Each structure stands twice: as C-alpha cells, then as structure tokens.
Amino acid sequence: MVLRYDNPHLNIAEVACLYGGFLGLWTLKALKQQRNGSEDLSRKSRFGKEPLKIVSWWILAVALTYVIDIANLVVYALRTPNWWPHKASVVCLVLSLLFWGVVLISCADTSELPRYTNSFFSAYRVNVLYAWLTEAIFESVFLAFTPIPGDTFQGILMADHLARVLLCIFAFAIYVTYRRKRPSRDTMDYEERTMFESGTQLDPEAPEGQSSQALPHTTKRSDAKKSKKNTSWIAYFKSFAILFPYLWPVKNLRLQLHVFVCVLLLIFGRIANILAPRQLGVVTEKLSETNSGVPWFEVLLFVFYRFLQGNMGLVGSLRSFLWIPVSQYAYRALSTKALQHVLGLSYDFHLNKRGGEVLAALTKANSVNTFVEQLLFQIGPVLTDLAVAIIYFFVKFDVYFSLVVLVMTFCYCYVTVKITSWRTEARRKMVNSWRDSYGVQNDAIMNYETVKNFDADEFENHRFGDAVDKYLLQENTVLSSLSVLNIIQGGIFTSSLCVACLLSAYKVSFGYNTVGDFVVLLTYMTQLQQPLNFFGALYRSLQNSIIDAERLLEIFEEQPTVVEKKDAAPLKVTNGRVVFSNVSFAYDPRKPVLSNVNFVAEPGKVIALVGESGGGKSTIMRILLRFFDVNDGSITIDDQDVRDVTLSSLRSSIGVVPQDSILFNDTVMYNIKYAKPSASNEEVYEAAKAAQIHDRILEFPDGYHSRVGERGLKLSGGEKQRMAVARAILKNPTIILLDEATSALDTNTERHIQASLNRLAAGRTAIVIAHRLSTITNADLILCISNGKVVETGTHEDLLKHDDGVYRKMWLQQANKDPSSKKFSVE
Known part of the structure; x- marks a missing residue:
C-alpha cells in the first residue's frame, strides 16, 4: 500500500x-x-x-x-x-x-x-x-x-x-x-529617518474655520502619492470609495430598479452559457441515433440558447439598454461634482495647478464609471463563468477536467495580472506623457498672443513635438508588451484545451463517455476562451481606468485650506466698515508677506494702497476676500470677523474690478449678467451706461449678443475694463476692490475708465490698489506699503509734505517720467 x-x-x-x-x-x-x-x-x-x-x-x-x-x-x-x-x-x-x-x-x-x-x-x-x-x-x-x-x-x-x-x-x-x-525594533526605515532629520512633521488637523498651511501644498500631495503607492489592494480600492456615492442613484427609484433588473439579466446570462453547450451535446446524440428522425425541437432550442448568449445576444443587449440611463446619471453626477470640487478648492491650489493637467483629469470623470461597469458586468461574469465551468465539469465529466480548468484559470489569470502589473507603470508613464503634451498644447493655445508677439511658433511646435515623442516612446512599450502577453495567453489556453480533448477522447474511445459528451466539452472549452480573452483585455482596461481615475481621485482628495466654521453665519453688511487689526500673513512661513498691518476703511470712504510691486497690496485684497486666512490678527466687516461668516455671503458683498479682466467666451450680455444672473436686460443696459460702455456695445455687429472671444480677446483693454466695471455696478456691492484697474491702459482710455470708477465708488467703501498715483490724489486715506508693512498713512497733501517720505519720492518719480500727468478724482 x-x-x-x-x-x-x-x-x-x-x-x-x-x-x-x-x-x-x-x-x-x-x-x-x-x-x-x-x-x-x-x-x-x-x-x-x-x-x-x-x-x-x-x-x-x-x-x-x-x-x-x-x-x-x-x-x-x-x-x-x-x-x-x-x-x-x-x-x-x-x-x-x-x-x-x-x-x-x-x-x-x-x-x-x-x-x-x-x-x-x-x-x-x-x-x-x-x-x-x-x-x-x-x-x-x-x-x-x-x-x-x-x-x-x-x-x-x-x-x-x-x-x-x-x-x-x-x-x-x-x-x-x-x-x-x-x-x-528601534531601527527606523529610511523614510522615518529622513522625516525626523529634516524636522518635518505631519500636518495636524487645522482648527475649525482656519487654513492648514503647516506644510507646502505640493509636499502634502507627494506624501499622499507615496502612501498610496505603498498600500495594499484593499486600501487602494478603498481610497476610491469617496467617488462611489456619485455612481449610485440614491434618490431615483426607477434607476435603482434598472440596476436590479440588470443584475438579474446578468445571472440569467450565466445560466444560458451552461445550457447552450449542453443542448449542442443533446443535438449531437440525437443525430447519432439511428431512425430517430430530425431533432427539430432540440436544434431550435439550441439556437434559442445561442440567441440569448453573449453581450450581443438578447440578454446582453437588453442589459446594456437598461444600463444606459444609470451610466449617464453616474457620469453627470461625477463630472459635475468634480468641477464643483475644483471650484471649491482654495486659492493656493489654483496658484499651484497646471490648467491643462486639471482639465485632462476632469475629462477622465467617466473612467470611474467605466471601472464600475467593467467590474460588475465584465470581470464579475468572467470569473463566475470560470467557477461554474469548474463545478460543471466536476459534475458532468470528471475531477480531472475540473482540475484542468482550475490550473488553466490560475495560470491564465496570474500571467495576465502579473504582466499587466509590469505594464502598469509603463501605462502610467504614457498617461503622464500624454498629460504633459496636452498641457504644452493647451499653454500654447491659451497664450496665443504671447506666442505671436515673440514669433515663437517654431519653438512651440518643437516643444510640443518633443512632448509627443516622449508619449509615443511610452506608448510603444505598452503596445509591444501587449503582443507578448497575447502570445503567452494563447499558449496557456491551447495547452489546456489539448489536455482536455485528449482526456475526453480517451474516455470516448473506451466507452466511458459519448461523442455528445466530447462535443459538450469541446464547445464549453472553446466557449471559455471568450471570457478568458475578455479577462485579459478587461483587466488591462481596468488598469487603464484606474490609472486614468488616479488623478481625478487626487483632485477629490485635495481639501480646501480655507473652510467655513460649522456655525458660520451669513455676513450682515450694514455700513461696510472694514478693519484690519494687526494682520500678518505669509504664503511660506520662511518669507512673511504682511506684518502687523492696521487700517480702517470707513463706510463710503476711499482707501488707496500704493507701493512697489511685491509689497503685499494684492495680498491684502486676497485675504479680505478670504482666499487665504491670516496667520495673526483679524479682519472684520461691520464688527464681524471674516472667518466667522460664510464664504458665499462674504464674497457676494464685495465687488472686484481686477487689473486684467478675464471674460468668458460668450456674449456681452452673458458676461455682464454673470454678476447677477437674475438681472433683467434693462438692468444690464443701465449698468453698461453707468460704465460708459453701452454706446460702444451697440456698435458691435450683434450688439449685446456679440461674442467676446476666448478670455475677451476680441475686445480692447479699455472695453474689457469697462465691462468689468459694468459687472461690478450690476452686482451693487457695499464694498468695492479696485486692483490697479487702469494701470495697463493709455492716458485717454484711463480718463474714461476713471470716470466709470468714480460712479462705481460713489457711496461705497472702496479699497483701491494704484500704480499711477495721479488716480488716487483725492482718496480719503492713502497707505504706503513696503515689504509688507504700512510705512506711511495720510491724504495726498499730507504725504507730499514729508520731504523724505516714500510717497513723495514715488510721486516725484512718476511726475518726472510723465510731466503732463494730471490728477483725476476718485470721488
């Protein structure tokens, strides 16, 4: 024994x-x-x-x-x-x-x-x-x-x-x-040693309503990528869980019923995959019998089962039809939420972002939906078909046939997963190369004027060509490895089919099985080739969908550094009194931008901020709008700290006219109405008249329905600025911020724009950043800012009396450059 x-x-x-x-x-x-x-x-x-x-x-x-x-x-x-x-x-x-x-x-x-x-x-x-x-x-x-x-x-x-x-x-x-x-046990790995030696600490959870700026934005992102790379599949897929709520139609019972019916059809399709080869065996046995007649019923039943099979069959087509509205719901929910999330991120993210890459990531919103569909309706059925085949062969034939399918399944799936995993990094590099080329292309188009001004067409073509070459090199690696994978997969299946057929032929030869059993086995084994081939393609597609979704996931994992408190109340503006009290701020803790800034903007008064570029003037406006939170001190509007009110109410109470007004590629009416979508056309006309742009708009070919072009390129600088003023007038805010609104214009255009600004600022609290001092001579208070500090305050006349004052030196310097400059009122 x-x-x-x-x-x-x-x-x-x-x-x-x-x-x-x-x-x-x-x-x-x-x-x-x-x-x-x-x-x-x-x-x-x-x-x-x-x-x-x-x-x-x-x-x-x-x-x-x-x-x-x-x-x-x-x-x-x-x-x-x-x-x-x-x-x-x-x-x-x-x-x-x-x-x-x-x-x-x-x-x-x-x-x-x-x-x-x-x-x-x-x-x-x-x-x-x-x-x-x-x-x-x-x-x-x-x-x-x-x-x-x-x-x-x-x-x-x-x-x-x-x-x-x-x-x-x-x-x-x-x-x-x-x-x-x-x-x-005290031995630390390299990453831990590096962290402690550099003094870097994990960013603690920021206090409620405060920004989290202990670590640079890019450092947090790279740390997140590193931790994701070293995690397990369980944790890796769990990280995508934040996207799944947008895929399930929570409030739509009709779509939920569609999902339920699709699952039932999926199960019925698996049953049809068993019945078809079994029925072919019955037909073979009937045809092998003598004097049994024509097996009409058996043949028609086999044809009916074949009609039900596969994605192109009745069951698969019906499932695909019912899934269309579910897929569209998921795409809309995810893509709109992605845009909403990006728009809701803080200003620091948008300062560091590369527009082309973010847009490319947002276009991949459907990749998550594709991933779920492949997992549910393709990968799942493939694995189910293989498991059913193992059980069916064990019951119908022999344990040896089940063993053949089991070993074939393991080898095929492992080789597919293993080689595809090798290809994953190449695929990831290919996608990143594509994003880089897309970003280069986007930059060239978005900066069309700059490219033309510097005659840089050839340079941009070469730059884009180099990016495309890098992409094609990575694509070649991905496609070549795919051919290798297909050859190995074909060898595994052919070997298994050979073993199964030899075993079955042996049993038929010695009378253990019938010819019909051989036909069933051969048909079923051949039928398994389709899901196995699909498994290889689907796993690759699954990997591609995951890689495409990774950047979208990274965006969803980004959190705003400026957040509202849970008990934040709407801002109640009564007079528009703005107070900066000991305000200090730094984008990077190593380089302060503002230090102990103090001033009061009284209701209906004009406060002017002057100084050299980089002194912190624009930062004052950004922290007033709460694009960033102050590090020290406070900013209040009518005795309400801006950190204690909702962001929407804060920004809706403040009107902004930037130095370079960016318009949407839409009509003039759309761009002015953007400040107040519910405004009537008459209100738009009045706002345009107040901004002295109404008559000019009527001269356009289509009047208010004329399109302004990408970023407003069809308009002149003065026309764009006056449209921005009209937009601010239509908004009718209590507080106005003017960020060097006339610095890039010629003297004549500046005179017209200044008149529009006078009307806009009348009766409102206005904070003006001025490059040309002649535009703010009648301001109620002028703040001279240097290196983030307020070094002088007073009216125009008072500041000119300081012989060695910063303001006086700036005034004389500009007067020498432009002896014909005049003073324009801001009241």
Whole structure:
C-alpha cells in the first residue's frame, strides 16, 4: 500500500490544512494591515534580501519534488496495467504543487505597486512558517508509512518524501539563524529617518474655520502619492470609495430598479452559457441515433440558447439598454461634482495647478464609471463563468477536467495580472506623457498672443513635438508588451484545451463517455476562451481606468485650506466698515508677506494702497476676500470677523474690478449678467451706461449678443475694463476692490475708465490698489506699503509734505517720467 496514492483522506487533510491555514493567516494579516494603515514591507519581513533568496530557492526545491512526483506517477500508471491512483490523491498532489507555486510567486513579488501579494508579503514570515510546519508533519507521516522501495517508482517516491522532510529541517535552521540576527525594533526605515532629520512633521488637523498651511501644498500631495503607492489592494480600492456615492442613484427609484433588473439579466446570462453547450451535446446524440428522425425541437432550442448568449445576444443587449440611463446619471453626477470640487478648492491650489493637467483629469470623470461597469458586468461574469465551468465539469465529466480548468484559470489569470502589473507603470508613464503634451498644447493655445508677439511658433511646435515623442516612446512599450502577453495567453489556453480533448477522447474511445459528451466539452472549452480573452483585455482596461481615475481621485482628495466654521453665519453688511487689526500673513512661513498691518476703511470712504510691486497690496485684497486666512490678527466687516461668516455671503458683498479682466467666451450680455444672473436686460443696459460702455456695445455687429472671444480677446483693454466695471455696478456691492484697474491702459482710455470708477465708488467703501498715483490724489486715506508693512498713512497733501517720505519720492518719480500727468478724482 502506497499511502500517498491509495489513501485520499490524508491527502485531502494535507491540502485542506495548507490552503485553509494559509488563507486564514493571509486574511488576518491583510485585515490588520488595513486597520493599522500602510506599513513598510521591508521592515516587516526582517529577513533581508539574502535570506529571502535562500527561502525562495527552498520553496522552488519543494515545488520541484512535486513535479518529480507527478512525472513519476504518470510514467508508472502508463506502465502498470489496471492500476491508477485514487482521483482525490492525484488532485491533491497537483493542488500541492499549485500551492507551493503560489507561495514562490508571492515571495518573489516584492513590487511596491498595489497588488494582492503586498498583503501576503507583509504576512510572509508567519505564513511560510506555518507552511513549513504543515509540510513537515504530513511528509513525516507519508515517509513513515511508505514501504521499503521494491522498484524505481517507490524509490523515487520515498526519496521525494525524504527530500521534503530534510528541506523543512533546513528551512527551520535558516529561520533560527536569521532570527538571532534580526534588526532591533528601534531601527527606523529610511523614510522615518529622513522625516525626523529634516524636522518635518505631519500636518495636524487645522482648527475649525482656519487654513492648514503647516506644510507646502505640493509636499502634502507627494506624501499622499507615496502612501498610496505603498498600500495594499484593499486600501487602494478603498481610497476610491469617496467617488462611489456619485455612481449610485440614491434618490431615483426607477434607476435603482434598472440596476436590479440588470443584475438579474446578468445571472440569467450565466445560466444560458451552461445550457447552450449542453443542448449542442443533446443535438449531437440525437443525430447519432439511428431512425430517430430530425431533432427539430432540440436544434431550435439550441439556437434559442445561442440567441440569448453573449453581450450581443438578447440578454446582453437588453442589459446594456437598461444600463444606459444609470451610466449617464453616474457620469453627470461625477463630472459635475468634480468641477464643483475644483471650484471649491482654495486659492493656493489654483496658484499651484497646471490648467491643462486639471482639465485632462476632469475629462477622465467617466473612467470611474467605466471601472464600475467593467467590474460588475465584465470581470464579475468572467470569473463566475470560470467557477461554474469548474463545478460543471466536476459534475458532468470528471475531477480531472475540473482540475484542468482550475490550473488553466490560475495560470491564465496570474500571467495576465502579473504582466499587466509590469505594464502598469509603463501605462502610467504614457498617461503622464500624454498629460504633459496636452498641457504644452493647451499653454500654447491659451497664450496665443504671447506666442505671436515673440514669433515663437517654431519653438512651440518643437516643444510640443518633443512632448509627443516622449508619449509615443511610452506608448510603444505598452503596445509591444501587449503582443507578448497575447502570445503567452494563447499558449496557456491551447495547452489546456489539448489536455482536455485528449482526456475526453480517451474516455470516448473506451466507452466511458459519448461523442455528445466530447462535443459538450469541446464547445464549453472553446466557449471559455471568450471570457478568458475578455479577462485579459478587461483587466488591462481596468488598469487603464484606474490609472486614468488616479488623478481625478487626487483632485477629490485635495481639501480646501480655507473652510467655513460649522456655525458660520451669513455676513450682515450694514455700513461696510472694514478693519484690519494687526494682520500678518505669509504664503511660506520662511518669507512673511504682511506684518502687523492696521487700517480702517470707513463706510463710503476711499482707501488707496500704493507701493512697489511685491509689497503685499494684492495680498491684502486676497485675504479680505478670504482666499487665504491670516496667520495673526483679524479682519472684520461691520464688527464681524471674516472667518466667522460664510464664504458665499462674504464674497457676494464685495465687488472686484481686477487689473486684467478675464471674460468668458460668450456674449456681452452673458458676461455682464454673470454678476447677477437674475438681472433683467434693462438692468444690464443701465449698468453698461453707468460704465460708459453701452454706446460702444451697440456698435458691435450683434450688439449685446456679440461674442467676446476666448478670455475677451476680441475686445480692447479699455472695453474689457469697462465691462468689468459694468459687472461690478450690476452686482451693487457695499464694498468695492479696485486692483490697479487702469494701470495697463493709455492716458485717454484711463480718463474714461476713471470716470466709470468714480460712479462705481460713489457711496461705497472702496479699497483701491494704484500704480499711477495721479488716480488716487483725492482718496480719503492713502497707505504706503513696503515689504509688507504700512510705512506711511495720510491724504495726498499730507504725504507730499514729508520731504523724505516714500510717497513723495514715488510721486516725484512718476511726475518726472510723465510731466503732463494730471490728477483725476476718485470721488
């Protein structure tokens, strides 16, 4: 009696202990890693690179002993008439080989990319120790009950048992040796050392209603990317959970019913995949019988089952039809939420962003929807079809056929996942290269005038060409590796089909099966090729969708640094009194921009801010609008701190006329109405008349319906500024901010714009940033700002009396450059 091949119970017990215990430990460690967050894998392994190589070679040696066992068994069975080992023993032998193959693959896979083996690798030591112990116990039992070799077959069998026992002892000795040399628990990994040596700390949660600026914006983003790269699949997919609420139609019962029906159709499609090849076998049997007549019903039933099958069949087409409104709902919800989120991010994000990359990421909003559809309606059905095939072959034919499908499925799926994972980084680089080329192209188009002014057409073409070349190089790597993958996938399936057909032909030849059974097997195996081919393509597509969605996810993970308090109340503007009290601010803590700025803008008065460029004038306006939060001090409007009110009410109470007014590529009416969409046309006309632009608009070819071009390029600088003034007048705010609104205009145009600004500022609190001092000579209060500090305050006449004053020097300097300059009133 050969215990290994004649007693199935012990073989089943060995396989059950190996798989059950190993998967149990794997699950526990994966859950622990998920609960505790991402961990450094190298620190967890404790073995180091050299011990890991030794362990990998040991596992390979164990796997080879099982290969020798299988070869020995096949040779002996072919040479020995009327003898065949128990089926369960053979299956367990193959499963043991498969187990150690998986362990070897997992130990060899040390990539940092998110992959299912990452969770295993962090549990590597405990799992492999368990496998060693289980193998040693069962192999010792097999060795003890193996008879003294009487022939070559039994000699090889005993040698394999002995080899595995010795290998387990050797592995235990390795573990004990290296455990004594294990690094101290106090040893820190490189990232930790770098963090502490540089003094960098994790950004603490910002107080409610305050900005979080302890770390630079780009540093936080890079840290997030690094932690995501080192996480497990569970945590990786969990990070996408913030996007999933926009995919489910929570408030639409009709669409929820569509989803339910689609799932039912999906299940029915799996049933049809079983019935079609089975019915073809019935038709074959009927045709093989003599004097049975024409099997009309059986043939028509087979055709009907075929009509139901596949994505192009009745079931698949109906499911696709019902899913259309669900998909459109998800796309609209996600794309609109993405734009809303980007617009809701703080000013610091928009200062650091590259417009082309953000736009490219927003265009990938549908990639998340595509990912869910592929997972639910393509990847899921493929795996289900394969699982059903294994069970069906076991019930209909033999355990050997199920084993063929199981091994084929594992090898095919693993090769697909592994090679695709290798291709992932190349795909990621390709996508990044495409984004870079898109950004270059976008920059050139958006800065059309600058390109033409500097005759830089050829330079931009070369720059874009270089970016495209980098993209094509990465694309070539991705496409070439795809061809390699297809060849390997075809080889795996063809080998499995060959084994299955030979087994079936053997059984048909000896009368164990019928010709109809052979047809069912061949049809079903051929039918499996389609989902397997789809699995390869779908997994690649799934990876592509994930990569495309990563940047969108990064945008969703961005959080505004300026947030409202939970109890923030709407701003109630009564007079428009603005007070800056000891305000200090810095974009970077190492370089302060404002230091202890104090001033009061009384209702109905004009406050002018003057000084050299970079002194902090524009920053004052930004923090008043609360694009940033002050580091110290406070800003109040009618005794209400701007940090205690809602952002919407704050910004709706303030009108802004910037230095360079950016208009939408739409009509004149749309651009003026943008300040107040509910305004009537008459209100728009009155605002345009007050801004002295109404008559000019009527001269346009289509009047108020004329399109202004991209960023308002069809209009002159003066026309754009007067439209901006009209927009501010239509808004009718209590507080007005004028940011060097006439600095880029000629003297004549400036005179007309200044008249419009006079009307706008009348009766309102106005804060004016002035480059030309002649425009603010009648301001109620002038603040001279230098290096972030208010160095002089007073009226125009008072400041001119200071012989060595900053304002006087600026005034004289401008007067010398333009002796004909005149004073224009701002009241």
